[in-house]
Amino acid sequence: xxxxxxxxxxxxxxxxxxxxxxxxxxxxxxxxxxxxxxxxxxxxxxxxxxxxxxxxxxxxxxxxxxxxxxxxxxxxxxxxxxxxxxxxxxxxxxxxxxxxxxxxxxxxxxxxxxxxxxxxxxxxxxxxxxxxxxxxxxxxxxxxxxxxxxxxxxxxxxxxxxxxxxxxxxxxxxxxxxxxxxxxxxxxxxxxxxxxxxxxxxxxxxxxxxxxxxxxxxxxxxxxxxxxxxxxxxxxxxxxxxxxxxxxxxxxxxxxxxxxxxxxxxxxxxxxxxxxxxxxxxxxxxxxxxxxxxxxxxxxxxxxxxxxxxxxxxxxxxxxxxxxxxxxxxxxxxxxxxxxxxxxxxxxxxxxxxxxxxxxxxxxxxxxxxxxxxxxxxxxxxxxxxxxxxxxxxxxxxxxxxxxxxxxxxxxxxxxxxxxxxxxxxxxxxxxxxxxxxxxxxxxxxxxxxxxxxxxxxxxxxxxxxxxxxxxxxxxxxxxxxxxxxxxxxxxxxxxxxxxxxx
Numbered sequence: 139x140x141x142x143x144x145x146x147x148x149x150x151x152x153x154x155x156x157x158x159x160x161x162x163x164x165x166x167x168x169x170x171x172x173x174x175x176x177x178x179x180x181x182x183x184x185x186x187x188x189x190x191x192x193x194x195x196x197x198x199x200x201x202x203x204x205x206x207x208x209x210x211x212x213x214x215x216x217x218x219x220x221x222x223x224x225x226x227x228x229x230x231x232x233x234x235x236x237x238x239x240x241x242x243x244x245x246x247x248x249x250x251x252x253x254x255x256x257x258x259x260x261x262x263x264x265x266x267x268x269x270x271x272x273x274x275x276x277x278x279x280x281x282x283x284x285x286x287x288x289x290x291x292x293x294x295x296x297x298x299x300x301x302x303x304x305x306x307x308x309x310x311x312x313x314x315x316x317x318x319x320x321x322x323x324x325x326x327x328x329x330x331x332x333x334x335x336x337x338x339x340x341x342x343x344x345x346x347x348x349x350x351x352x353x354x355x356x357x358x359x360x361x362x363x364x365x366x367x368x369x370x371x372x373x374x375x376x377x378x379x380x381x382x383x384x385x386x387x388x389x390x391x392x393x394x395x396x397x398x399x400x401x402x403x404x405x406x407x408x409x410x411x412x413x414x415x416x417x418x419x420x421x422x423x424x425x426x427x428x429x430x431x432x433x434x435x436x437x438x439x440x441x442x443x444x445x446x447x448x449x450x451x452x453x454x455x456x457x458x459x460x461x462x463x464x465x466x467x468x469x470x471x472x473x474x475x476x477x478x479x480x481x482x483x484x485x486x487x488x489x490x491x492x493x494x495x496x497x498x499x500x501x502x503x504x505x506x507x508x509x510x511x512x513x514x515x516x517x518x519x520x521x522x523x524x525x526x527x528x529x530x531x532x533x534x535x536x537x538x539x540x541x542x543x544x545x546x547x548x549x550x551x552x553x554x555x556x557x558x559x560x561x562x563x564x565x566x567x568x569x570x571x572x573x574x575x576x577x578x579x580x581x582x583x584x585x586x587x588x589x590x591x592x593x594x595x596x597x598x599x600x601x602x603x604x605x606x607x608x609x610x611x612x613x614x615x616x617x618x619x620x621x622x623x624x625x626x627x628x629x630x631x632x633x634x635x636x637x638x639x640x641x
């Protein structure tokens with residue numbers, strides 16, 4: 139996918155997103171459940187009005203849709219119309235179907251602007267393409283509610299038409315829209331420079347400008363995970379959080395290029411929650427990457443997607459060549475279900491700098507029992523057909539290799555997305571922490587050295603200067619940007635695969 143009309147986006151500090159008004163809880167912390175549907179049927183998910191809330195930090199679950207996606211309930215409008223949206227760190231738009239969308243392509247609940255006292259219409263067109271689908275419509279603005287926190291005048295997209303996104307799959311229904319948690323720069327690069335993602339509008343009023351995600355085990359269906367805006371839950375991880383810098387991107391050429399390795403010192407735009415990867419390890423297989431690569435952390439993608447060479451190096455080490463095969467139709471590896479009992483783990487090593495490998499990398503380690511995914515039943519004990527949680531990435535998404543760390547791997551980590559310092563905190567997940575609470579701040583939890591590189595800090599300083607100078611050069615930048623085409627399909631494919639499942 140190539141996008142025209144790219145607007146130049148300055149790197150703006152989280153505190154400057156003031157167009158939307160925020161009405162937070164007094165505590166400055168909002169805790170919501172992530173919901174995962176054991177039957178794969180979104181229609182069976184009832185609105186969570188009666189769910190008890192933690193008095194210190196509001197709660198409401200992330201829903202686990204049988205390994206396809208994690209959903210969060212969001213209210214839009216006054217009074218709020220409830221939607222169960224895919225939680226997606228790989229995109230930045232908030233969109234839902236509108237009443238103008240035919241039931242055939244938008245078969246679930248649809249937003250009715252005429253029933254909201256706070257809706258503000260717009261004629262600005264909305265269009266987004268994913269790897270296997272698309273949505274089109276118009277933008278608007280309205281009050282958006284997460285838990286009991288509200289963002290007034292939040293920009294939203296109302297889909298009038300969708301393709302291959304909201305259809306019914308064999309195991310049930312999908313989510314009813316997407317809540318993108320990516321950087322504002324991702325929307326700016328798509329030509330919507332005033333579209334600030336919900337968490338960044340919340341950031342200035344939160345106790346701590348972070349959001350933290352706990353996905354829980356692959357087999358913990360239903361209300362299993364949790365997202366917290368404004369804090370960290372120390373009960374959800376073991377050890378200490380280790381912080382790594384977010385990779386910025388260069389938009390000056392036809393292909394979006396991550397600023398890593400030899401280009402790690404180059405200034406750029408923050409688009410995705412990407413971190414600098416340096417190596418892969420599984421059993422006897424250990425491979426250092428030729429150069430640091432950008433690994434997109436994407437809760438909107440079911441599988442982890444990496445170059446074929448590394449995917450098959452992992453499989454040969456943990457399964458052997460006779461116990462897996464490539465399914466060319468579905469684009470996944472079929473694997474022997476009994477390998478779920480293996481003690482092997484798959485590790486992705488993350489550097490603490492964008493321009494070089496680290497001698498003390500942070501590791502995302504996932505056991506095999508979380509990577510063997512049953513296809514013919516809900517649980518491994520009765521499964522006869524399984525797929526592997528890692529598959530091949532496609533080509534020509536961004537310049538260089540394409541790495542997307544999806545739910546299959548992210549479930550093994552507790553992740554903290556720091557909007558102020560442009561970094562991600564990672565620690566091994568504590569599955570026993572489900573249902574428990576031990577709130578902390580990112581400052582309290584930062585027991586390791588600050589790994590935000592000097593390059594990253596320089597980029598942030600440059601961003602502040604760019605903001606100050608932007609008023610005089612904005613028209614020139616936008617005219618120049620309008621002549622460029624930029625390939626942003628990495629996040630698009632990631633988001634589309636949120637609902638991927640073998641039919």
